[in-house]
Structures are given as C-alpha cells and as structure tokens.
Amino acid sequence: MGELPEPAWIEARLVAARPRVLAALLRYFRDLERAEEAFQEACLRALSKWRENGPPRDAEAWLILVGRNLTLDHVRRASRLTELTDDAPNAERVDVEADYAERLDESHYRDDILRLLFTCCHPELPRTQQIALALRIVSGLPVARIARAFLIGERAMEQRITRAKARIAAAGLPFEAPGPVERGERLAAVATVVYLVFNEGYSAPQLESERAGLCEEGIRLARLLLRLFPGEPEMMGLLSLMLLQHSRRRARFDENGQIILLEKQDRSLWNRSMIDEALTMLDKAMLHRRPGPYQIQAAIAAMHARAERPEDTDWAEIEALYAALERHEPSPVVTLNRAVAVSKVQGPEAALALVETLAEPLGGYFYFHGLRGALLKQLGRAREAERAFTEAIGLAGSPAEAAHIREHLDELAAL
Amino acid sequence: MRYALLCYNDESMTSAWTEEEDAIVMARLGKVHEKYEKEFGPVARLMPTTTATTYRKEAKVLTDGPYAETKEQLLGFYVIDVRGLERALEIVRDLSEANPGGAYEIRPIMLFSPGHGDG
Numbered sequence: 001m002g003e004l005p006e007p008a009w010i011e012a013r014l015v016a017a018r019p020r021v022l023a024a025l026l027r028y029f030r031d032l033e034r035a036e037e038a039f040q041e042a043c044l045r046a047l048s049k050w051r052e053n054g055p056p057r058d059a060e061a062w063l064i065l066v067g068r069n070l071t072l073d074h075v076r077r078a079s080r081l082t083e084l085t086d087d088a089p090n091a092e093r094v095d096v097e098a099d100y101a102e103r104l105d106e107s108h109y110r111d112d113i114l115r116l117l118f119t120c121c122h123p124e125l126p127r128t129q130q131i132a133l134a135l136r137i138v139s140g141l142p143v144a145r146i147a148r149a150f151l152i153g154e155r156a157m158e159q160r161i162t163r164a165k166a167r168i169a170a171a172g173l174p175f176e177a178p179g180p181v182e183r184g185e186r187l188a189a190v191a192t193v194v195y196l197v198f199n200e201g202y203s204a205p206q207l208e209s210e211r212a213g214l215c216e217e218g219i220r221l222a223r224l225l226l227r228l229f230p231g232e233p234e235m236m237g238l239l240s241l242m243l244l245q246h247s248r249r250r251a252r253f254d255e256n257g258q259i260i261l262l263e264k265q266d267r268s269l270w271n272r273s274m275i276d277e278a279l280t281m282l283d284k285a286m287l288h289r290r291p292g293p294y295q296i297q298a299a300i301a302a303m304h305a306r307a308e309r310p311e312d313t314d315w316a317e318i319e320a321l322y323a324a325l326e327r328h329e330p331s332p333v334v335t336l337n338r339a340v341a342v343s344k345v346q347g348p349e350a351a352l353a354l355v356e357t358l359a360e361p362l363g364g365y366f367y368f369h370g371l372r373g374a375l376l377k378q379l380g381r382a383r384e385a386e387r388a389f390t391e392a393i394g395l396a397g398s399p400a401e402a403a404h405i406r407e408h409l410d411e412l413a414a415l
Numbered sequence: 416m417r418y419a420l421l422c423y424n425d426e427s428m429t430s431a432w433t434e435e436e437d438a439i440v441m442a443r444l445g446k447v448h449e450k451y452e453k454e455f456g457p458v459a460r461l462m463p464t465t466t467a468t469t470y471r472k473e474a475k476v477l478t479d480g481p482y483a484e485t486k487e488q489l490l491g492f493y494v495i496d497v498r499g500l501e502r503a504l505e506i507v508r509d510l511s512e513a514n515p516g517g518a519y520e521i522r523p524i525m526l527f528s529p530g531h532g533d534g
Binding site: 009012013015016017020058213216220223224226227230231236239276277280281284287 | 425426427428430431432433434436462463464465466468477478479480486515516
C-alpha cells in the first residue's frame, strides 16, 4: 500500500475502532480501568493476528470479543487463587455467538458510546480534567501527547487523569439506558466537552503542534456523534461551527505566530471543502427549525465564510444573529461580540455605549479592553485608548494576543 | 461498455485520516486517474454521510443521514467507459492499491445521459 504500510493501516483501524469497542467493553465490565486494559490487550493481539491473517471483516466485533475473553481469562486465573464466585463473569459460560450479536446491537452501541463520552463530562470534574479524560479515554491519545498539548509534564498529566478516573469511579457510572430527555441532556454535555477539546487546539498558533491537532480531534468526535445521532440539529450546528473555524486555520496566524484578524486574512487560504461541508450541515440543521446556540454561532461564522471580501460581510445580519444568541444564551461575552457588529453597522459610538455597559462583568477580560481600546482609537480618543490597551496587555492569555495589542499601541504612538 | 465504480469504505476510518493522510491518498489516486484518463468519465468524491439527507418515499419523510446504515458507506463513484469487465477490474485493482480498505462495486450502466449544462 505504498506510503501507508500495513502496520500503519492496522493502527489507524484500531484508532477508529476505539470509541465503539471501548464503549462496549465498558458496558460489559462496568469498570473503566478494566475496559481500557481489555481494549489494550485486544489491540496487541490484533497487531500480531491481523498482520498474519489479514483484518477480520468486522474489526470492532473482533476486538470486543477478544478483549473481553482475554480479560475474562485473567479474571478466571486470578479468581482460581481465591474462589470462583457465581456472579463473576466466566468465559466458558458465555454463549459466544449470541453474545456477539447482542453486543453489536445498534441502539446499544449508540448509548454505549454516548455513555463513554458522558463519563468524561462528569459535573464534578473541572474542565481541564474533562478534556484530558476525553482525549485519553475516547480518543485514545497517549498521556505524553496530551501532556504536550497542554504544555505540562507527563507525570503531572498522568496524575490529572488518574485523579479524574478516581472521582468517576467513586461517583459511579450511569449504566441504565437513558430516556429521551436524559439522552438529550447527555448529548448536550458531551457537545460541550467536544467543543472544549476543539477550542484547546484553536488557540494554538503552531499549526503542526500537538495542541493544534486537538481541533481535528474535536471535529472527529463531532462526526462520530453525528453518525450515531444523525437528527440532532445542535450537533450539526456544532460540527458546522468547528469546520468553519478550522477552515481558516492557515490564514489565522502570520509566520511569527501573530494573530491575523478576520478582515485582514487572506481568504484564498480558507479551506473551501470544509466551508462547503459546514454550509451543507447548517442548511440541514435549519430544516429542523429548532435553533440553538451552536447553530446560531455557526450561522454567524457562515456569514463570514460567504463573504468573498471583508467589505461584503453582512454585518446587519450578524448583529441580528448575535441578538438571537443573546436571547438563547445571555452572556456579557456574546454582547461584547454583538458590539463588534454594532460598530460596523452603526459606528464606533453606538458600539462603545454598548461596551461600557459590560465594564462590570468583563473588567478582567482581555477582549473587553481590547475592543474598548479599538473603539476609543477609532473615535480619536487616544489617551483613553492607550489606557484600555495597556489594561488589555496585562490580561493577555498568550504572547500572540499581547503582540496584537502592542501593534495598536504602536499605531497610537505614531499618530 | 460503461460501468459505475462505487467506492465503499468504513467512514470511521476515513474520517480519522489527518489532512496529510488524506492528501497522500488523494495524490496516489490522482496518479491512477491520470493513467486511465481516456476511459474516465465523471469522478465524484462524496461529502461525509453526516451531510446526507434521505427522502423515504413510502413514509414521505425526510431523515438525516444516508439511506443505508451500514458499516461501509458509499463515499464516491466513477463512471468509466472501457472495453469490458476485465479492463474495469484492472482499474479497480489500481485504485485499491492507492486507497486502502473497503471495496469497489463494479456496476454496469444501463443508461447514461451526460447532461448538457457543462459544455
């Protein structure tokens, strides 16, 4: 197979199989640690067996069965030392064929995978742990890679993941099949974590870095969820939103890693096929007439994607969409974004008036001071602008953000 | 003789390709396409099945996703014009070398109308 040799193909196959296989093993063993071990063992076996005999027709089913049986063997051997209790799973008792079919029941595996993802969204876990866990458990990224993505040491990441798993084990996992309402709630929680994964990668200026790769991982997870639950408009909205943001990745930073604002980006660098897919998804979502925050955010991003040149952007429509988003999910950050649209439609004065109302909730927010400074600068109020920019620099979350504000300050100094 | 070559693959695999891996496969396929240029008609790569909408005629309802919920999905197709099945198989073997996994269904075409809008 040329540049994609057999072992690489097998590994790719195992990565793709992971969510479904691990999810089924988790349902079977009801223990995350054991399910992961079982998956690991099945993968090792696959690497040797598939290379000899070629891959099985249904790789997932093979992995589930082998992972489960190998683990049951261990359990059996271990329990021989103590005693074989009645409720301990016993490999010889299992009717392999019947089980095989049951394991792969479609409706089961949907909820299995949802459960696996939902496990990572446990409300008691802080966000950083939720993301790390999703990457470790669902995506199967090695701890070393996750640590690199988060710019911390491997040991520290290992501990973070171990702590998260311990919390989940203590809290207990929900194994009953969810009802429609609960399923919806789980999906919403999972969507949040998927978007968090994406956003971790989105803030990384080095496109080839481990961190930037998290964007693709977020997109992959959203596609996976959408294949399982194809009729969920908000999931379509989320995938569309991520694709639209990701489509600009080659245009968002200059060669020094400095942010290039949307209006200054070279739009020919935007990835057309991602945009096309995103616009199609959004169209599909709209047919459901059940708008939600992800769909609206995707619609906003789509307005930019549809504009050939920055001056073609329909800011009035964007302002209306932000107003809709405020109704769905009121937040000062959304209002701040609407203020940007207001500045384009009604001018900097109206926008500044809106921004000033946000001083209290957003006083510690980089973008608040950045936008305020930019508006003041536009209005020729250089002194105040300078103060706002200085404040922004103090709150910058990355060197790229700080550098961007410094450019403003340099321009002010040159006036 | 015209055939449709229907490309099936496991989408959980193809959607896990990184941009680079995807580009490698496409470049390899590109070479095969060049080789058989004279015999190739329309070549289409379909968007992921998540973008699909299906109209169910009997129930008269629109559902999201592809028609068949199978493990391997129709992800693209070719229309080729060749001497016979043997030549079609030759092409398919070359395509398979370039694009790992899945299967190609070789389906003779009964009626082909090339359309008039694309001059």
